[in-house]
Amino acid sequence: MKYLFISWLVVFIGSWVMYVQYSTYTELCRGHDCRKIICDKYKTGVIDGSACSSLCAKETLYFGKCLSTKPNNQMYLGIWGNLQGVIKCQMEEAAQLDFGTNPEPRKEIVLFDKPTRGTTVEKFKEMVYGLFKAKLGEQGNLSELVNLILSFADGNKDGRVSLPEAKSAWALLQLDEFLLMVILQDKEHTPKLMGFCGDLYVTERVEYTSLYGISLPWIIELFIPSGFRRSMDQWFTPSWPRKAKIAIGLLEFVEDIFHGPYGNFLMCDTSAKNLGYNDKYDLKMMDMRKIVPETNLKEIIKDRQCESDLDCIYGTDCRTLCDQSKMRCTTEVIQPNLAKACQLLKDYLLRGAPSDIHEELEKQLYLCIALKVTANQMEMEHSLILNNLKTLLWKKISHTNDS
Numbered sequence: 001m002k003y004l005f006i007s008w009l010v011v012f013i014g015s016w017v018m019y020v021q022y023s024t025y026t027e028l029c030r031g032h033d034c035r036k037i038i039c040d041k042y043k044t045g046v047i048d049g050s051a052c053s054s055l056c057a058k059e060t061l062y063f064g065k066c067l068s069t070k071p072n073n074q075m076y077l078g079i080w081g082n083l084q085g086v087i088k089c090q091m092e093e094a095a096q097l098d099f100g101t102n103p104e105p106r107k108e109i110v111l112f113d114k115p116t117r118g119t120t121v122e123k124f125k126e127m128v129y130g131l132f133k134a135k136l137g138e139q140g141n142l143s144e145l146v147n148l149i150l151s152f153a154d155g156n157k158d159g160r161v162s163l164p165e166a167k168s169a170w171a172l173l174q175l176d177e178f179l180l181m182v183i184l185q186d187k188e189h190t191p192k193l194m195g196f197c198g199d200l201y202v203t204e205r206v207e208y209t210s211l212y213g214i215s216l217p218w219i220i221e222l223f224i225p226s227g228f229r230r231s232m233d234q235w236f237t238p239s240w241p242r243k244a245k246i247a248i249g250l251l252e253f254v255e256d257i258f259h260g261p262y263g264n265f266l267m268c269d270t271s272a273k274n275l276g277y278n279d280k281y282d283l284k285m286m287d288m289r290k291i292v293p294e295t296n297l298k299e300i301i302k303d304r305q306c307e308s309d310l311d312c313i314y315g316t317d318c319r320t321l322c323d324q325s326k327m328r329c330t331t332e333v334i335q336p337n338l339a340k341a342c343q344l345l346k347d348y349l350l351r352g353a354p355s356d357i358h359e360e361l362e363k364q365l366y367l368c369i370a371l372k373v374t375a376n377q378m379e380m381e382h383s384l385i386l387n388n389l390k391t392l393l394w395k396k397i398s399h400t401n402d403s
Helices: 002-028 031-043 052-057 121-136 142-153 163-173 176-183 226-235 240-257 294-301 337-350 355-369 378-397
Strands: 061-066 073-080 083-090 193-197 200-204 265-267 275-277 283-285 291-293
Touching: 031 052, 031 061, 031 073, 031 083, 052 193, 121 142, 121 163, 121 294, 142 163, 142 176, 163 176, 163 193, 176 291, 240 265, 240 275, 240 283, 240 337, 240 378, 265 294, 265 337, 291 294, 337 355, 337 378, 355 378
Parallel strands: none
Antiparallel strands: 061 073, 073 083, 083 200, 193 200, 265 291, 275 283
C-alpha cells in the first residue's frame, strides 16, 4: 500500500510539473499566432517586405525551435530555403521606456496604421527623420540614416518603397533593436539582417547562443540549485585564449555603440544570455532589445516620479539617482557600458587566466568596473582602460591559433 501511494505521488507530481511546463511553453511560444497575424496582413495588402512571400505564399521560411524568453517577444530558429537564421516577432506593440508599466495588448485596429494612404515618399522621409530626431537627438547625419532605412525598406529592390513596405518599415523602426541593427550592419559583432515582413524580421543564426554554460533538458534544470548552476556554467566554457577573443569582441562592441555615428546607446541588460559567438569565436550579439538610445532614455526618465533610487532603473543595468528634493529621477545613468561589460567578463576571464597576466588582468578589470559616468575625465579613462584591456588580451593570444 505504501509503495502504491508513493507511485501515485510520483505520477501526480510528474504530471503537475509537465502541465506547468507545457502551460509555460504554450504562453512563451506562439509562433503560429505570430505567423497568422503577419500573413493575414500581407495577404490583404496591408504590409509587404523581403520575407513576406517566403513566409506566407511560397512557405519556404519555417519556424523551428522556440527560443522565446518572454511571451511578447517571440524568437525562433528559422530555416529559409537552404539558409538558417533567427526569426523575431512582436506579439504586443513596442513597449515604451516606461519603467515597469505593462505594454498595451497588440491591437489589430492600429497595427501597421502608418503611414496612411496618400503619404508621399518625401512625407514618409520626414516622418522617419522626426522619429530619429526624437530617439537619437540632434545628429548631423540623420538624413543618411533615413536614406539607409528607405533602401532597406525596398524589399523587392524595384527602386521604390510601396505603401505596404513603408508600413512594415515604420513598425520595425519602433523597435530599438532593429534600429541599432540597421545602424551597425557593417560591424562585425552585429548579426546580419536577412529580411522582414511587417514587424517580423530574420537575422543570421549564431552557433552558440550564450556566453557560457551548457543547455540541459528542462526536467534536469528543475532540480539544479541556481548557485550550483552558475558554478557549473563556468566549467563549460571555451579554452582561455578563445574566451579572450570573445571578450575582445564585447569590448569592440562597446566601442561601436559609445558615441557612434548616431549618438550613444546604453546597454541596459548586460547578461550572458544576450551574447553569443560563432565557430570562429567572434562575439555576436544575440539580443539587443535592451540597448537603447541615450537621448531617448534621458527624455523619458526626466519625468519619472521616484521615492528612492530603486524607482529609477530601466532593464536591469541602467540606473540613475532619485533627486529627493524634486522626487524625480535624474537623467544621468550612473554606470557606463564598459563597466557593465567588465563586470560580466570578470569571472569569465579570470578563471583559467595565465598566471603571468592574472594580476594585471584583475587590476584592469576592477578599474574598469569602478568607472562612473559622473567622474571627471570619464571619457579619457574609458578609452585608456578599454585599450589597456584589449592590448593585454591580444598580446597574450596573438601568437596562438585561437586568435
